[in-house]
Each structure stands twice: as C-alpha cells, then as structure tokens.
Amino acid sequence: MNPAENERVGRRRRSPTPRWTPYLFVAPYIAVTLAFFAYPFAHAIELAFYQTAGPNARVWVGLGNFRYILSDPDFRTALYNTVVFSVFGTAVMLPSSLGLALVLNSGRGRMKAWFRLFFFSPSVVGQIFVGIIFAVVLAPDYGLLNRFLQALVGWGLETRWLENSATVMPAIIITNLWLYAGFNMVYFLAALQNVDQNLVEAARIDGAGCWRVFRHVTLPAIKPVAIFVLLISTIGSFQLFELPYALMRSTTSPYGPNNSALFIVGYLYDAAYSIGDLGLASAVGWVLALIMLTVSLIQLKLTGAAND
Amino acid sequence: MNLIHVVLLCAAAVGALLYAVDRRRPLLAGRYARLIVLVFLAAGFLAPFAWITCAAFKDRRVLLEYAFLPPLSAWREMINLGNFRKLFEPRTSLQGTIVFWQYILNSLFLSSAATVIQVFFCSLGGYALAKFRFQGRRNLMLFMAGSLMLPSMLFLAPTYDMLVHIGWIDSYAALLVPSAANAFGMFLFRQAMLSVPNSLIEAARVDGASEFHIYSRIVMPLVQPMTAAFCLIVFMGQWNAFLGPQIYLQSDYKLTVPVILSQYVSQFQEEYGMFLAGTFLSIVPIAVLFLALQKEFISELTTGANKG
Numbered sequence: 311m312n313p314a315e316n317e318r319v320g321r322r323r324r325s326p327t328p329r330w331t332p333y334l335f336v337a338p339y340i341a342v343t344l345a346f347f348a349y350p351f352a353h354a355i356e357l358a359f360y361q362t363a364g365p366n367a368r369v370w371v372g373l374g375n376f377r378y379i380l381s382d383p384d385f386r387t388a389l390y391n392t393v394v395f396s397v398f399g400t401a402v403m404l405p406s407s408l409g410l411a412l413v414l415n416s417g418r419g420r421m422k423a424w425f426r427l428f429f430f431s432p433s434v435v436g437q438i439f440v441g442i443i444f445a446v447v448l449a450p451d452y453g454l455l456n457r458f459l460q461a462l463v464g465w466g467l468e469t470r471w472l473e474n475s476a477t478v479m480p481a482i483i484i485t486n487l488w489l490y491a492g493f494n495m496v497y498f499l500a501a502l503q504n505v506d507q508n509l510v511e512a513a514r515i516d517g518a519g520c521w522r523v524f525r526h527v528t529l530p531a532i533k534p535v536a537i538f539v540l541l542i543s544t545i546g547s548f549q550l551f552e553l554p555y556a557l558m559r560s561t562t563s564p565y566g567p568n569n570s571a572l573f574i575v576g577y578l579y580d581a582a583y584s585i586g587d588l589g590l591a592s593a594v595g596w597v598l599a600l601i602m603l604t605v606s607l608i609q610l611k612l613t614g615a616a617n618d
Numbered sequence: 619m620n621l622i623h624v625v626l627l628c629a630a631a632v633g634a635l636l637y638a639v640d641r642r643r644p645l646l647a648g649r650y651a652r653l654i655v656l657v658f659l660a661a662g663f664l665a666p667f668a669w670i671t672c673a674a675f676k677d678r679r680v681l682l683e684y685a686f687l688p689p690l691s692a693w694r695e696m697i698n699l700g701n702f703r704k705l706f707e708p709r710t711s712l713q714g715t716i717v718f719w720q721y722i723l724n725s726l727f728l729s730s731a732a733t734v735i736q737v738f739f740c741s742l743g744g745y746a747l748a749k750f751r752f753q754g755r756r757n758l759m760l761f762m763a764g765s766l767m768l769p770s771m772l773f774l775a776p777t778y779d780m781l782v783h784i785g786w787i788d789s790y791a792a793l794l795v796p797s798a799a800n801a802f803g804m805f806l807f808r809q810a811m812l813s814v815p816n817s818l819i820e821a822a823r824v825d826g827a828s829e830f831h832i833y834s835r836i837v838m839p840l841v842q843p844m845t846a847a848f849c850l851i852v853f854m855g856q857w858n859a860f861l862g863p864q865i866y867l868q869s870d871y872k873l874t875v876p877v878i879l880s881q882y883v884s885q886f887q888e889e890y891g892m893f894l895a896g897t898f899l900s901i902v903p904i905a906v907l908f909l910a911l912q913k914e915f916i917s918e919l920t921t922g923a924n925k926g
Contacts, residue, residue: 331829335746336758338739339799346777346796347765353776365782413655421653427912428660431667434908435901436858438876442883442897443670446890452682454669461622492663500920549769552860559883575771583865588775595772602769 357592364586375593385594387569388577389601391479395573396547396605399483403543404536407491411498412524426499429492437489441556444485448472448557455484472561475570482554482571489553490546494539501535502528537613541606548602551575574598629654667901674701674898678891701895711870718878718896725875726903728863729856732794736852737845739799744807745833749819762801778865792866793859803848806918810844811837847918850911854904875900 358375362368379385414425432440447454448471459466471481505528513523529536554571558564565572574594582591633654637647672686677696680688688696708715746752747759777796786792814837822832838845863874879900882893908915 329752332746332750332752332755335750335833336743336804339743339762339801339804342739342796342799343765347773350773350776350780351768353780354772357776357779362779365779410659413652413659416652425656425660426916427909428663430912430916431905431908432663434854434904436854436860436876436904438858438860438880439897439900442879442893443666445883446673446894447666447669449682454665454685457685458622458665461620488663488666496916496920545769549771551771555860556880556883559880560887578771578774579861582775582778588779591775592772595769595775599769599772603767606767 354592354595357589358596360589362586362588365588368589371589375590376597378590379593379597384569384572385574385577388572388574391570391572392548392550392574394479395482395486395550396544398479399486399547400540400543402483402487403491403494404540406487407494407539408498408532408536410491410495411502414495415499415502426492426496429495431492432489433493435489437552438556440485440489441553441559444481444488445472445557445560448481448485472557472571473567475567478566478570482550482557485553485557486547486550490543494543497535497539498532501532505531533613537609540613541609544605544609545602548598548605549575551579555579574601670894670898670901673891674895675699676701676891678704678889681891681894701891702899704889704892705895705899713869713871716871720871721873721875721878722899724872725857725900728790728793728874729853731790732797732856733849733852735794735798736800736803737848740803740848741807741811741838741841741845742833743799743804744809745811745837747804747808748811749814749816749837762804766801774861774865781866787866788868788872789866790872793856793862803852806844806848807841810841810918814840843914844918846911846914850907850915853907857900857904 357368359370359372360368361371361374410429414422414429448456450456450468450470453471455471456467456469459469469477471477509527509531510523513527518526550573554566554573554576555564558566558571565576575598578591578594578598581587581594633647633651636650640646668686672684673681675697676684676688677698677700680692680696687693706718708717710716747755781787781792786795818836818840819832822836827835858876859874860876860880863877864880867873867877875896879893879896882889882896886892
C-alpha cells in the first residue's frame with residue numbers, strides 16, 4: 311500500500327487513532343522478551359559449548375557437554391525415570407480425570423459445583439507444600455495412606471514408600487494424581503458440556519448401551535480436549551521437579567534410593583547449582599527441549615490432531 | 619472389622635435396598651450409587667487437607683499418634699497452638715533475628731506485586747492484539763505461541779548467568795521483571811477482549827476518549843471475570859513459586875515461604891509440627907482467594923481449551 315493511498319483511506323475511514331498506539335501497548339512485552347527470552351535463548355546456545363565453574367569462569371569444550379550427558383549413567387537414570395513417570399503418570403491421569411468428569415457430569419446443579427470444587431482444590435496448592443504434606447502422609451506406621459490401607463485391607467502399615475526404590479515412583483505418581491486429577495477433570499467437564507445431546511439420545515433410541523454411547527458419541531466429541539490434556543500432562547511430566555524435591559527432602563537421599571527420584575530437571579538443577587556448571591545445565595536444557603518437542607510432535611501425529 | 623468396613627457395608631446395603639425396592643426404575647439406585655462414589659472420592663481428595671489442618675493444631679508429642687484428631691476428652695492437653703508458637707520463634711540468621719512473619723510478608727508482597735504488574739501489562743498487550751490491526755501482529759502472535767512451547771528449564775542457567783552479571787541476584791526485580799508481560803497472560807486477555815463489541819470502542823473514540831482511557835475505563839470493566847481469574851493465576855503462581863526464589867534470593871530475610879519451609883524440613887527433621895503448621899498457614903491465603911474466585915477461575919480456565 312503506497313503512502314498516498316494509505317492517507318486517503320485513513321482520512322475517510324480511520325478514526326483519529328495514532329498508529330503507534332498498539333505498538334506502545336505491546337512494547338512492554340517486546341522489551342521484556344528481548345531481554346529475558348531472546349537474549350537467554352541465544353546465551354543458552356553459547357553456554358552449551360562451555361564448561362563453567364559458577365557464572366564467572368568458563369572454558370570452551372565444544373560438544374563435550376553433550377558427550378558427557380549421553381555417557382553419564384546418572385543422566386540415563388534421570389531420563390529413564392522421567393519417561394516412566396511421564397508414561398505411567400499420564401496413563402493413570404487421563405482415565406482418572408475423565409472418569410471424575412463423567413461421574414460428575416451426570417450430577418445436577420449445586421451438588422455438582424461442590425464436588426467440582428472438592429476435586430479441583432488440590433491443584434491450587436504449590437508442589438513444595440504438597441511434597442511436604444505427602445512426605446508425612448506417606449510415612450510408614452503413622453502416615454495417613456498406610457493407616458487407611460491397614461484399615462481397609464489389613465496390610466501396608468509399614469510400607470516405606472519413599473525409602474524403597476521400587477515404591478518411590480508409585481508414590482510420586484499417586485501424589486501427582488491427587489494434585490492434578492481435578493485440574494484436568496475441569497477440561498473434560500467443559501468438553502462434556504459440548505457433547506451433542508441429540509446424538510446421545512439418537513444412539514440410545516437405536517439401542518446403544520452406555521459403553522457404546524461413550525465409545526462412539528462421547529469419545530469422538532471430546533477427542534480434541536483429550537489430546538490437549540494428554541499434551542499438557544506430558545509436557546508437565548517432563549518438567550517435574552519441585553514435587554519429588556520436596557517429597558525427598560525429609561529422607562536421607564535427596565534423589566531417592568538408587569536415584570529412583572532423579573528426574574531430568576533435577577539433574578539440570580544439580581548440574582547448575584551443586585556442580586556449578588551452567589554450561590552443562592544449558593546442554594541438559596537443550597536435550598530436554600529436544601525430547602519434549604519430539605514427544606509432542608509424535609503425540610500430535612499419532613492422535614491425528616495435526617489434521618484437525 | 620473396623621469403621622471403614624462398616625461404612626462401606628452400610629453404603630452397599632442401602633444401595634442394594636434401593637435397587638430391590640424400586641427394581642422397575644433403577645434410576646434412584648443409580649443416582650444413589652453415583653452419590654456414594656462421589657462422596658468417597660471427595661473424602662479421598664479432601665483427606666490430606668483435613669489431615670494437615672488437624673496436624674497443625676496437635677501437640678507435637680501426639681502428632682503422629684492419631685490419624686486425625688485425638689478423642690474429645692483429650693483435647694485440653696493435646697490441641698494447642700504450640701506448633702505455631704514454635705514456628706514464630708525468632709531465629710538467628712546471618713542478617714540478624716528473623717521471625718516467620720517476615721517470610722509471609724515477603725511472599726505476600728511478591729505475589730501482590732507480580733499480580734498488579736502482570737495484570738496491567740498483559741491486559742494492555744492483550745488489548746492491542748485483540749482490537750488493533752497493526753503490521754506484524756500475526757508474526758508477533760506466532761512468535762508468542764512458539765515461545766510458550768519451549769520448556770522454561772532451558773532458560774534456567776543462561777538467565778541465572780545473565781542476572782548475576784547485571785547484579786540482580788538477591789533482588790526481587792529478578793522475580794518480577796522477566797514475567798512482567800508474558801505471552802500466556804496476553805493470550806488470555808486477548809481471548810476475553812475479542813468479545814468486547816467494536817462499536818463501543820468506536821463510539822468512545824468518536825467522543826474523543828484517549829486510547830488509554832478506552833482501555834482502562836471501557837474494555838477492562840468488561841473483562842472482569844478474566845481479570846479475576848488471571849489475578850488468581852498470577853498470585854497463586856508467585857505464592858507457590860519455588861525454583862526462582864530458591865535460586866535468585868540469597869539473604870535470609872528476603873526468602874519466601876516455600877523456600878524457607880523446604881529448608882525447615884531438612885533442618886528440623888523431627889519437628890514435624892512446626893513445618894506442618896507452616897505449610898498449613900501457607901495454604902490458607904491461597905484457599906481463601908481460590909474460594910472467593912473459583913467460579914471465574916474454573917470457567918475462564920476452560921474457555922480457551924474448548925475453542926482450541
């Protein structure tokens with residue numbers, strides 16, 4: 311558009327708005343983003359090729375950081391634990407939150423709002439606080455969970471959830487489920503409101519049972535939201551840090567017995583602030599970003615969301 | 619045979635009775651079964667809250683003896699504020715004596731400041747994205763969406779390095795400025811502001827209102843539910859934030875509640891009562907805010923997902 315034409319359009323249709331107004335309004339975002347996103351992003355690329363001792367001393371190591379990460383058994387443990395948590399955590403999370411939503415959705419009015427509030431409430435509590443609470447809830451002999459198991463099925467009072475490498479992961483998954491099931495449920499609830507009730511009625515009249523209505527009417531209708539929840543839970547799981555950190559705080563091993571509670575971000579945190587190697591931490595950051603991107607793309611592809 | 623079994627058996631018996639009495643209309647039994655399931659689930663979700671509330675007020679000697687509360691007859695000696703007294707004892711640090719109030723005030727200040735700052739800048743940017751057509755808008759939004767996909771952990775080490783060099787370590791600016799205007803908040807406000815009628819804005823322009831006046835007096839009042847939801851999101855996020863304050867703050871008197879509590883857990887291992895009382899206290903403000911704003915919060919949270 312040439313300036314003259316622009317002028318004409320401006321005089322005829324535009325109100326007397328200064329053209330720079332929208333730029334002024336997004337200027338804070340652009341300033342903050344240049345300083346605290348673009349620069350650190352470039353800096354992360356640079357740092358990944360250095361070994362540092364704290365922020366003030368560094369040597370060029372080329373791809374040394376990446377070679378170190380890939381050969382470090384601790385990193386392999388962290389990666390393995392993160393993948394296990396991500397797969398099993400999500401595999402438990404999705405059906406649980408959808409189940410909560412389904413049970414709740416058929417309820418009515420005020421009661422429904424109350425239960426929605428109850429299920430959602432854990433997710434407003436910070437992971438550090440939840441970790442501190444659950445370290446005691448999961449404690450042997452007097453912890454709430456073990457007392458409950460003992461009362462219900464007559465065993466389990468002495469289970470040492472956080473001191474046994476086989477039970478650490480289930481403990482973290484249970485805590486995470488308590489924390490976020492209600493949060494994800496809210497998305498499913500919103501999606502269920504949009505399921506076409508006429509279609510459900512039609513299927514019922516055609517003699518479809520509960521399961522078949524769910525399988526062929528409800529599920530396709532909520533698929534986009536299910537994919538959304540799958541993606542955000544997976545992304546969240548790959549960045550898990552504070553919950554295991556706080557849970558293991560009271561035990562003798564900060565990353566669990568045999569590093570069973572060591573996750574990628576924990577490894578990154580350790581690299582940056584215990585070892586003091588910001589270069590190594592940046593390299594871990596890139597590996598994490600790459601893994602998350604790959605996983606998200608695979609999920610989008612497999613679920614066919616890319617086509618929708 | 620204990621209390622839990624009795625409760626379960628009673629619930630099942632009533633269900634069976636309802637089913638037997640009204641076999642032709644299984645609706646009542648079904649509704650009853652659903653209610654029972656919901657009640658048990660809600661009990662499970664709320665039990666940790668009930669437990670932490672009880673734990674905070676139990677005498678330290680009997681803290682682990684009872685699952686929830688001791689029998690009423692023993693309340694006089696077993697229920698007291700001892701844990702809180704212990705928590706609020708003045709403690710010496712490198713910077714002199716500190717009382718726990720200090721951390722609560724720090725957290726309150728940081729969370730309120732973050733809320734005010736982010737609501738202002740994100741709504742301003744969101745308004746520009748929703749109601750102005752300007753060159754580069756599309757690209758800006760693409761960039762913003764892309765920036766949300768990178769894991770924040772990637773920026774941990776380079777940002778730390780940068781903040782050390784500009785001297786922001788141990789200052790609240792390191793926690794408040796980088797997130798002052800963020801893509802997530804701007805998208806939320808944009809979404810809400812899209813539904814503000816253009817005619818309203820045009821009319822105000824014709825009347826000679828300034829652009830900022832239109833934003834603050836006409837658009838903002840119309841997106842109040844989103845503002846409420848976003849306030850809660852930001853306040854909660856900052857109140858619960860652990861990693862940032864843990865890394866950037868060094869002086870003891872500047873620390874926030876989650877950071878100091880996680881230190882207490884390893885420092886006062888046997889003093890459960892004290893750090894559980896602290897955890898209880900730190901959940902209270904969030905719970906109050908959440909209960910006040912939960913309707914807006916939950917509905918605004920899900921509108922975006924439903925459309926996308």
